[in-house]
Amino acid sequence: MRFDTLIRNGIIATATDTFASDLGIADGKIVALGQNLPAEGATNIVDAAGNYVIPGGIDVHTHLDMPFGGTKSADDFESGTIAAAFGGTTTLIDFAIQQKGQTLRTALDTWWKKADGKAAIDYGFHCIVTDLPEARLEEMKSLAGEGVTSFKLFMAYPGVFMVEDALIFKAMLAASDSGSMICMHAENGGAIDVIVRRALAEGKTAPKYHALTRPTTAEAEATGRAIALAEMAGSPVYIVHLSCSEALERVREARDRGLPVYAETCPQYLYLSIENFDVPGFEGAKYVFTPPLREKWHQERLWKGLAADQLQVVSTDHCPFCYKEQKELGKDDFTKIPNGGPGIEHRLSLVFTGGVHGGRFSVNRFVETVSTAPAKLFGLYPRKGTIAVGSDADLVIFDPNLEQVISAATHHMRVDYSMFEGIKVKGAPRQVFSRGRLLIDDGKFVGRAGHGEFIKRQRYNLR
Ligand code: URP
Ligand code: ZN
Ligand code: ZN
Numbered sequence: 001m002r003f004d005t006l007i008r009n010g011i012i013a014t015a016t017d018t019f020a021s022d023l024g025i026a027d028g029k030i031v032a033l034g035q036n037l038p039a040e041g042a043t044n045i046v047d048a049a050g051n052y053v054i055p056g057g058i059d060v061h062t063h064l065d066m067p068f069g070g071t072k073s074a075d076d077f078e079s080g081t082i083a084a085a086f087g088g089t090t091t092l093i094d095f096a097i098q099q100k101g102q103t104l105r106t107a108l109d110t111w112w113k114k115a116d117g118k119a120a121i122d123y124g125f126h127c128i129v130t131d132l133p134e135a136r137l138e139e140m141k142s143l144a145g146e147g148v149t150s151f152k153l154f155m156a157y158p159g160v161f162m163v164e165d166a167l168i169f170k171a172m173l174a175a176s177d178s179g180s181m182i183c184m185h186a187e188n189g190g191a192i193d194v195i196v197r198r199a200l201a202e203g204k205t206a207p208k209y210h211a212l213t214r215p216t217t218a219e220a221e222a223t224g225r226a227i228a229l230a231e232m233a234g235s236p237v238y239i240v241h242l243s244c245s246e247a248l249e250r251v252r253e254a255r256d257r258g259l260p261v262y263a264e265t266c267p268q269y270l271y272l273s274i275e276n277f278d279v280p281g282f283e284g285a286k287y288v289f290t291p292p293l294r295e296k297w298h299q300e301r302l303w304k305g306l307a308a309d310q311l312q313v314v315s316t317d318h319c320p321f322c323y324k325e326q327k328e329l330g331k332d333d334f335t336k337i338p339n340g341g342p343g344i345e346h347r348l349s350l351v352f353t354g355g356v357h358g359g360r361f362s363v364n365r366f367v368e369t370v371s372t373a374p375a376k377l378f379g380l381y382p383r384k385g386t387i388a389v390g391s392d393a394d395l396v397i398f399d400p401n402l403e404q405v406i407s408a409a410t411h412h413m414r415v416d417y418s419m420f421e422g423i424k425v426k427g428a429p430r431q432v433f434s435r436g437r438l439l440i441d442d443g444k445f446v447g448r449a450g451h452g453e454f455i456k457r458q459r460y461n462l463r
Contacts, residue, residue, distance in 0.1 A: 001032055002041040004436055010048030010397065014055065014387050015368035023053060025393040028435035033389060044438075048397045051430060054367050055386050056090025056394030057348050058374040060126075061240055061264065061315035064094050065114045069338040070329060074320045074415045077118035078449045080344055083412040084318075085121050085439040085447060087345040088429040090394040091375075091384050091455065093124045095152055097161075100131045104139045108148060112454065119452030120445075121434050122394070124378070126150040126183055132167050140171065141178040147456025149379045150181040152240065155222040156189035156290065165229060172233035179459030181377065182230065183238045186222035186247065187214060187291055196335060207284030208277035210334045211292035219291050220246035227254045227261050236260035236460055238377060241317045243269045243291040245301040252310045260462065262377055264313035265302050267343055267350040268419055273299065285327035286417050288337040289319065303354065307361045312373040314351050318344035320415040342415045346406055348398070350420065352427035356400070363400075379457030393436040402428040412445075 003024035012021045012033070024032035024042075039045055064080040066073040075083065077094075084092055096111035098104050104127050111125050127143065129136070129151050140151060153168050154161035168182075175182045195213045204212075223239055227250060230237035242248060242263045254261040268289065273296040277284040287293055305311040319340025321327055330337030348370055355361045355369075375385020383392055406420040432440035439447035 001038065002026065003031065003037070005044040005046060005433070006037055006039055006042040007046045007048050007053055007395070007397070010051055010053035012387050013052045013363045013367055015364055015372035018363060023387070023395070025436045028393055030387060030389055030391050030393050033387070046397065046431065050399070052363060052398040052400060053387065054396050054398050055371045056384065056396055056432065056434065057088045057370045058091045058380065058385055059084060059089045059316050059318070059344060059347060060093040060313065060374045060378050061266070061317045062092045062094045062344055063319035063340060066095070066097070066319065068319070068340065069336065071321065071326050071338055073340060074322050074326065075318070075344070075413055077115040078120065079414040080318065081120040081123070081452055082445055082449070083345040085432050085434070085445065086412045088348040088396040088398065088432055089121065089344065090432065090434045091122045091380065093126055093378060095128050096125045097128045098130050102131070104129070104136060104143060115452070115454070117450045120439060120447045120449050121452045122455050123452055124455045124457050126152050128152045128161065129171060130161055130163060132170060137170060137174045140174045140180065144178040144180045144459055149179065149457045149459050150183055151175065152183040152185065154185040154189070155226065156185055156187035156192060158189045158193050162189045165225070168226070169229050169233055172230050172235040172237070176233050176235035179461065181236055181238050181460045183240050184226040185241070186219060186226050186239050188218040188222045192218050200333065200335065205333050207282060207288050207330070207334050207337060210288045210337065211274050211277060214290065214292045216244040216246045216294060219244055220250055223247040223250040227251070227259065230261065231259055236262065236462070239263040241266050241291060242311065244294045244298045248301060248305050248310060252305070255310065262312045264315045265306070265311050266315055266317045267347055268341055269294065270299055270302055270354055271350060271420060271423060282328070282331055285330060285337045286323055286419060287341065288327070288330070288334065288339060289317065289341045290339045303360050306355065306369055307365065312369065312377065314347060314369045315374070316343035316347050318342060320413055322416045324416055341419045342413045343419060345411055345413055346420055346425065348396070349404065349425035349428045352400070353425040357426050376462060377460070379459060380455065393433055395433045396429045397431040398427065399430050400427045402426070402430065404428050
């Protein structure tokens, strides 16, 4: 057998196994696993000694080139996917937003144009639904046949994205018919809006009030409501960017009852807390995203939730806005600060550091949360999310002992600050492959904008 690339001497780590093996790649696929694979004729030979070989990371929650709050997110599909690749992410799922009155296909067409020819890694789309007359319900079902098998709904942001329970319920019924996943932004937007208006009337305009006006109870209530609606509709539900213990408790209870309820958290909720707002002047704006940062004790509860499979996925909710000029739009009023933070680049390193080096879970659970579970939940498995003969050769040569200090001075995201500035991580990619093509080689991008392809995803089938 002839390989385009032969990776030798690595330790393969999947969600279930850890074993020493060589790995052969041909035509973008993994074609062989085994000891002492023949090197004759291999175009490239990579020595992975001392490193793990893991499936490429899958980030199922990003917002590239997204209009929001009078501006747009600072990374487009080129800069954002290159930054993702530096961190070992080889597939992402971004969100196409349906404007009210628009067809879902128009929304997708808009996002296809944003990504086409720019993305350096593979990508798919969830569709954010804001308006759902009968025709759109049918469209939801037909899109599932075209590889768009998940839809995001918002229980927050009244007047912008928020939808009412009846629409949510109808969308869940459509999802249950067509094998799609409903992703839910679970916060009680109505109650939050009242709390926010009262704070502004009292002159509370600083960034920290973004967090202080969005109580954990609002997230827990909406999480519980989303689960109840999904249970009545007979559909799966995936709670996005879960930030606190109370919401996690709702997910845990539902899963204990055997319901197809899933949830993700993000590195910012594992590493940062409301104490990050204790910074001079307006700098707290760097930590304005939704749901907001919580008290520090929630972090350990989230790590435990990941270890116990109460939480299945770590995504980033990457939604970068520069501090200068973009976050500054809210200088006099925290409600005008564009919501979102940059994180696409450091997910694997942060989860490996806190999870594996932190003694909280195994390398296999690490792979599961950053690659395999997202692939399974969002219809990419086994093409992606694992290391097996026949799977795409999306691979990361991951050095478990490589130390880095996260900083805006060295990151590759197109944003002028880092949420994780100064945090030391241990464990980072040495080389990153997408469909057999080398993208990252010891800190250098050697891939190409436009290499990334739209991936048609399968329907949800985990029941
Ligand atoms: O603050 C955030 N999370 N911005 C992105 C939009 C969302 O709600 O995911
Ligand atoms: Zn959201
Ligand atoms: Zn988001």
